Amino acid sequence: MSWLTEPLQYGFMQRAMMEVIIIGALCGLVGCFVVLRGLAFIGDALAHAVFPGVVLSYIAGQSIMIGAFVFGGMTALGIGILSRSRRVSEDSAIGVVFAAFFALGVVILSRQGGFNRDLGSLLFGNILGVSMDDVWITAVIGAIVAGILLALLKEFTLLAFDPTMARAAGYPVFALDVLLLLLVSATIVVSLQTVGNILILALIVTPPATARLLTDRLGRMMAASVLIASSCGVTGLYISYHAGTAAGATIVLTATAVFLLAVVFAPTHGLLSGYLQRRHGHHHAHHFHAAGEEVELS
Amino acid sequence: MLQVAYGANLAVAGVDARVAPGAIVGVIGPNGSGKSSLLKAIAGVLRPHSGEILLGGAPIREQATRIAFVPQREEVNWDFPVTARDVVMMGRYRALGWLRWPGKADRERADAALERLGLGGLGHRHISQFSGGQQQRIFLARALVQEPRLVLLDEPFTGIDVQNRAIFHELIRAFADDGVTVLVATHDLDEVRETTSHVLCLNRDMVAFGPTPTTFTPANLRATFGGQVAVFEQVPIFERAP
Ligand SMILES: Nc1ncnc2c1ncn2[C@@H]1O[C@H](COP(=O)(O)OP(=O)(O)OP(=O)(O)O)[C@@H](O)[C@H]1O
Ligand SMILES: [Mg+2]
Numbered sequence: 001m002s003w004l005t006e007p008l009q010y011g012f013m014q015r016a017m018m019e020v021i022i023i024g025a026l027c028g029l030v031g032c033f034v035v036l037r038g039l040a041f042i043g044d045a046l047a048h049a050v051f052p053g054v055v056l057s058y059i060a061g062q063s064i065m066i067g068a069f070v071f072g073g074m075t076a077l078g079i080g081i082l083s084r085s086r087r088v089s090e091d092s093a094i095g096v097v098f099a100a101f102f103a104l105g106v107v108i109l110s111r112q113g114g115f116n117r118d119l120g121s122l123l124f125g126n127i128l129g130v131s132m133d134d135v136w137i138t139a140v141i142g143a144i145v146a147g148i149l150l151a152l153l154k155e156f157t158l159l160a161f162d163p164t165m166a167r168a169a170g171y172p173v174f175a176l177d178v179l180l181l182l183l184v185s186a187t188i189v190v191s192l193q194t195v196g197n198i199l200i201l202a203l204i205v206t207p208p209a210t211a212r213l214l215t216d217r218l219g220r221m222m223a224a225s226v227l228i229a230s231s232c233g234v235t236g237l238y239i240s241y242h243a244g245t246a247a248g249a250t251i252v253l254t255a256t257a258v259f260l261l262a263v264v265f266a267p268t269h270g271l272l273s274g275y276l277q278r279r280h281g282h283h284h285a286h287h288f289h290a291a292g293e294e295v296e297l298s
Numbered sequence: 299m300l301q302v303a304y305g306a307n308l309a310v311a312g313v314d315a316r317v318a319p320g321a322i323v324g325v326i327g328p329n330g331s332g333k334s335s336l337l338k339a340i341a342g343v344l345r346p347h348s349g350e351i352l353l354g355g356a357p358i359r360e361q362a363t364r365i366a367f368v369p370q371r372e373e374v375n376w377d378f379p380v381t382a383r384d385v386v387m388m389g390r391y392r393a394l395g396w397l398r399w400p401g402k403a404d405r406e407r408a409d410a411a412l413e414r415l416g417l418g419g420l421g422h423r424h425i426s427q428f429s430g431g432q433q434q435r436i437f438l439a440r441a442l443v444q445e446p447r448l449v450l451l452d453e454p455f456t457g458i459d460v461q462n463r464a465i466f467h468e469l470i471r472a473f474a475d476d477g478v479t480v481l482v483a484t485h486d487l488d489e490v491r492e493t494t495s496h497v498l499c500l501n502r503d504m505v506a507f508g509p510t511p512t513t514f515t516p517a518n519l520r521a522t523f524g525g526q527v528a529v530f531e532q533v534p535i536f537e538r539a540p
Binding site: 157164166212218 | 362369373379392400418
């Protein structure tokens with residue numbers, strides 16, 4: 001029991017717990033649309049592109065969120081415009097430009113003293129250093145992002161599932177896409193302190209990917225993703241406290257472990273259930289082809 | 299004169315056609331002749347390179363809510379976490395408007411549409427758990443609840459069995475009877491002869507357009523496909539058989 005309670009006697013651990021629960025919920029929610037709209041690569045580009053902003057506001061002694069927001073917003077717009085022009089090499093363009101942004105951040109930082117120490121905390125996050133203000137900012141921005149996402153859930157779902165129909169039906173597809181990128185960008189920015197630029201994408205992509213293995217329904221997937229991300233955050237934080245490991249990386253590994261468990265044990269989509277179905281379900285498989293209307297795949 | 303281009307490459311070089319409400323237009327042409335591009339331009343997915351598209355005399359983009367687009371099977375993400383009913387309900391989203399959620403009435407409507415297409419009681423199933431023909435019917439049900447003025451179908455008959463075909467025909471005719479215009483891009487020439495009221499022969503340029511009986515002729519087909527249509531040439535032989 002003290003394994004659970006002992007860390008919580010410290011103020012920094014209490015704040016870190018609150019932060020990781022909020023961030024987990026937010027990443028788990030927004031991540032569903034990153035995965036379903038196929039934005040994982042773009043999300044990674046965003047996470048790297050905000051780095052110069054992080055460095056500049058760090059050097060100026062400001063909250064790293066300010067610079068990150070400026071760069072994140074610009075990048076989201078830039079990607080939106082780039083992907084609108086239907087260029088064949090869109091992916092490479094994004095890759096080239098945002099790798100360069102990242103390098104720029106590192107170069108700016110390397111001009112400062114104490115380069116290695118700073119680089120580490122900026123790249124991998126410093127969750128144990130969050131202040132109560134940070135927690136509040138995260139909560140408010142998280143609520144706004146989640147509110148917008150849920151208010152436009154029906155539009156974002158249609159856009160992710162069938163962009164052609166969304167366009168045919170006259171939705172402002174470009175504006176919605178840019179808005180989604182801005183929401184992803186804001187999520188990345190507020191999460192930077194927890195896991196840093198390099199690992200943030202894992203926290204955005206892994207929980208929804210896990211949740212998708214557990215259910216075929218969007219609503220349940222979103223709920224499961226939020227729960228998984230938050231509880232992996234809390235579990236990872238406990239483990240890192242007791243094992244003395246880096247918090248952000250431990251959280252990511254916890255999420256990965258849960259994902260692997262789901263890959264093996266998930267009810268319908270898991271490897272184990274697939275194996276059992278193949279062993280015991282020969283006649284079921286046969287049924288599927290023979291019975292026309294009576295399709296039953298379980 | 300409507301033109302559709304990808305960059306400098308003209309996919310549709312010149313289409314000029316007037317279609318009456320309630321017409322069923324078959325768009326035919328060889329692979330790469332611009333059928334999908336034409337449909338996508340009408341759907342508003344591609345912006346015309348030149349020319350304009352009008353629906354009932356007004357620019358079509360102003361009436362986008364009334365256009366139903368049934369995508370080619372390959373373009374759908376069948377892994378997406380939605381059920382058949384969820385997909386059909388998407389047809390109601392535009393009519394519902396922003397910030398409003400589909401209610402019981404919309405759900406019942408979706409179920410009724412599924413029922414009509416022979417998928418009654420299967421609305422709760424994930425879309426990957428249907429056969430190809432059933433999956434096509436889910437998307438037709440979605441078009442149905444949209445109450446469209448114009449329905450665009452891109453190769454709906456690929457890999458469809460006799461029973462599904464019958465359901466398709468019935469629904470397409472029902473649309474037409476209600477004054478809804480239907481555009482079908484297809485490779486199935488038998489289908490065109492049997493179901494459409496008009497034919498648009500496309501090979502980058504519009505080769506021919508008009509009522510099916512007068513336009514669906516060996517000469518036009520040869521001009522469109524360039525002598526590749528053996529199917530049609532064989533028809534007289536069959537007719538001579540008892
Ligand atoms: N996204 C794209 N970018 C560039 N060119 C394209 C694109 N899509 C199609 N094209 C080109 O446009 C032309 C028309 O293609 P389209 O898909 O409209 O033909 P289609 O008649 O639908 O063919 P199919 O019978 O194979 O479906 C082709 O030359 C094709 O190479
Ligand atoms: Mg096509």
